[in-house]
Amino acid sequence: MQLTDLTALELGRKIKEKEVSVREVVQASLDRIAQTDGGINGFVTVDAEGALARADEVQKGIESGQYTGALAGVPVAVKDNICTEGLKTTCSSKILYNFVPTYSAEAILNLRKAGAVILGKTNMDEFAMGSTTETSAFGPTKNPWNSEHVPGGSSGGSCAAVAACEAPYALGSDTGGSIRQPASFCGVTGLKPTYGTVSRYGLVAYGSSLDQIGPIAKDVSDCAAVLETIASYDKKDSTSLDRRETDFTSALVDDVKGLRVGIPSDYLGEGLDDEVRAAVMKVADVLREKGAVVEEFDLSLVEYAIPAYYVIASAEASSNLARFDGVKYGYRAKDYEGLHNMYKKSRSEGFGEEVKRRIMLGSFVLSSGYYDAYYLKALRTKALIKQSFDRAFEKYDVILAPASPTTAPKLGSSLSDPLKMYLGDIYTISVNLAGLPGVSVPVCTDHAGLPIGVQLIGDCFKEKNIIRAGYAYEQARGRWAAPELVTCEKSNGAKACVRSNVHEIHEAVPDDVLMVASAAKEVG
Amino acid sequence: MANIISDETIEYVGILAKLELSDEEKEQAKHDIGRMLDYVDKLNELDTSGVEPLSHVFPVNNVFREDVVTNGNEREKILANAPEKKDGAFKVPKTVE
Numbered sequence: 001m002q003l004t005d006l007t008a009l010e011l012g013r014k015i016k017e018k019e020v021s022v023r024e025v026v027q028a029s030l031d032r033i034a035q036t037d038g039g040i041n042g043f044v045t046v047d048a049e050g051a052l053a054r055a056d057e058v059q060k061g062i063e064s065g066q067y068t069g070a071l072a073g074v075p076v077a078v079k080d081n082i083c084t085e086g087l088k089t090t091c092s093s094k095i096l097y098n099f100v101p102t103y104s105a106e107a108i109l110n111l112r113k114a115g116a117v118i119l120g121k122t123n124m125d126e127f128a129m130g131s132t133t134e135t136s137a138f139g140p141t142k143n144p145w146n147s148e149h150v151p152g153g154s155s156g157g158s159c160a161a162v163a164a165c166e167a168p169y170a171l172g173s174d175t176g177g178s179i180r181q182p183a184s185f186c187g188v189t190g191l192k193p194t195y196g197t198v199s200r201y202g203l204v205a206y207g208s209s210l211d212q213i214g215p216i217a218k219d220v221s222d223c224a225a226v227l228e229t230i231a232s233y234d235k236k237d238s239t240s241l242d243r244r245e246t247d248f249t250s251a252l253v254d255d256v257k258g259l260r261v262g263i264p265s266d267y268l269g270e271g272l273d274d275e276v277r278a279a280v281m282k283v284a285d286v287l288r289e290k291g292a293v294v295e296e297f298d299l300s301l302v303e304y305a306i307p308a309y310y311v312i313a314s315a316e317a318s319s320n321l322a323r324f325d326g327v328k329y330g331y332r333a334k335d336y337e338g339l340h341n342m343y344k345k346s347r348s349e350g351f352g353e354e355v356k357r358r359i360m361l362g363s364f365v366l367s368s369g370y371y372d373a374y375y376l377k378a379l380r381t382k383a384l385i386k387q388s389f390d391r392a393f394e395k396y397d398v399i400l401a402p403a404s405p406t407t408a409p410k411l412g413s414s415l416s417d418p419l420k421m422y423l424g425d426i427y428t429i430s431v432n433l434a435g436l437p438g439v440s441v442p443v444c445t446d447h448a449g450l451p452i453g454v455q456l457i458g459d460c461f462k463e464k465n466i467i468r469a470g471y472a473y474e475q476a477r478g479r480w481a482a483p484e485l486v487t488c489e490k491s492n493g494a495k496a497c498v499r500s501n502v503h504e505i506h507e508a509v510p511d512d513v514l515m516v517a518s519a520a521k522e523v524g
Numbered sequence: 525m526a527n528i529i530s531d532e533t534i535e536y537v538g539i540l541a542k543l544e545l546s547d548e549e550k551e552q553a554k555h556d557i558g559r560m561l562d563y564v565d566k567l568n569e570l571d572t573s574g575v576e577p578l579s580h581v582f583p584v585n586n587v588f589r590e591d592v593v594t595n596g597n598e599r600e601k602i603l604a605n606a607p608e609k610k611d612g613a614f615k616v617p618k619t620v621e
Contacts, residue, residue: 195582238587241582310564332607339616347542360557364533367536374564377568379578380570
């Protein structure tokens with residue numbers, strides 16, 4: 001097994017036991033990125049020089065006893081809406097194309113204290129608005145399992161980078177499913193913590209009452225270890241929670257005896273792909289066999305989550321994105337007349353279509369005359385949705401659900417109909433509205449070889465329940481195999497394609513297909 | 525479409541949003557907002573009378589602190605990001621005559 005195939009915790013152990021140096025691990029990731037990211041476009045910025053210098057620094061710190069944690073020396077990819085001091089942070093937007101933060105997000109500081117090495121910044125939907133990573137100003141990210149498909153979004157770059165073994169783990173952000181949905185599409189594990197668990201300081205705000213930073217990794221154990229590292233109470237984020245029990249790795253036990261698991265029957269109806277439904281049932285069977293009590297129940301209000309979300313998130317976005325005006329950082333229009341025209345032109349030229357769409361909708365629902373009818377109505381709906389989850393968690397420890405109604409759609413098939421794209425968020429969005437933790441765990445692949453993930457949702461502060469259930473399921477599933485990437489290089493007019501060290505020559509591969517991936521099967 | 529957005533409304537929202545839209549973009553925005561509102565109108569099926577709007581899931585209070593500067597002077601680093609700067613300040617178009 002290559003270094004890049006290992007999980008973050010496995011790499012951490014090897015580094016600790018001096019089987020490998022930090023530099024070797026970081027170099028292996030950088031080589032992998034150089035080899036495969038041209039076809040995936042998971043990264044906006046790769047900081048090879050900074051990562052190698054930091055690797056040597058961390059190596060010394062490990063030897064001197066400064067870094068003793070399980071993730072010391074392990075490289076990480078960071079979504080490009082999380083500020084990294086001295087390293088460009090663009091939100092995949094033209095308006096922040098050259099922005100270099102003067103400070104790091106609290107989650108980044110926590111990772112650095114644990115000896116992390118940042119490889120670079122990952123691609124995303126512009127300002128995290130989208131479900132496909134196609135709204136990025138720097139081009140779409142491709143799904144490593146099949147380059148004709150999207151990786152999901154908005155943390156598509158982070159999920160694709162982990163799936164393609166370019167980074168052992170990554171940070172993403174989740175406002176309406178932006179960690180869990182792309183994790184499902186890319187066959188990786190992604191966890192959104194309880195709102196307030198990870199400081200939002202340094203996360204470029206989209207919908208502040210919904211945004212959370214969370215880990216994306218190869219398995220539940222890595223997610224638990226990363227969350228344990230990044231969770232902290234932070235005075236700089238007024239919604240940060242002073243949580244007592246953040247020893248999430250203590251929940252990594254293969255025991256779900258007596259765990260009460262509910263499956264919302266209103267999640268299993270119309271619109272859900274049969275293969276995804278089967279995957280949910282597969283997980284239910286495994287948990288049941290291990291002693292959990294699994295049953296279906298009515299969650300209710302499911303169809304109201306998406307309209308409420310788009311009103312609230314757009315309203316908050318219209319306010320949060322007011323700061324981008326071409327004065328202090330980022331893009332400024334070239335030709336303008338006076339201050340207000342400069343603001344308007346800089347914003348109109350700097351923001352992409354989806355971002356402008358949401359700013360317009362948000363400005364409308366907050367405007368006088370419409371505020372009560374739309375914004376307050378959505379907040380009242382949010383209260384009802386929270387109540388329906390509260391009732392569910394009186395009966396269940398964990399809610400088992402799909403992460404997305406389908407597997408990854410084809411590139412170019414989603415943006416033409418925004419409303420249809422929004423409907424794909426039906427199983428993830430209500431979790432944000434209610435502030436709950438949720439994790440997406442890979443289960444199997446569909447008939448086309450695309451991964452299917454299943455979501456485990458817990459009550460507020462009950463990450464340990466979903467970590468335990470996810471871990472127990474994983475033990476039955478076995479190690480999840482990475483996709484077989486096929487990289488093609490042009491030589492002498494023919495394309496030589498290399499698949500997992502087996503040389504194959506493919507004829508007539510179109511020039512624009514740099515990389516195709518074949519389906520890999522789960523390893524039992 | 526049940527919700528028809530007028531030209532005046534789009535003009536007004538454009539001012540609030542500080543966005544300058546082309547005629548084509550305005551038509552698109554009228555269509556998009558109208559279609560979204562049709563969908564959002566679904567919320568009217570719910571009786572929310574007597575339900576308090578929920579801004580934050582947990583009761584949050586303002587976090588107060590003494591007004592003491594804790595960070596250092598980072599003027600040069602911050603100005604390095606400015607599209608235009610002059611004499612240690614952000615440069616903007618003339619705002620008062």
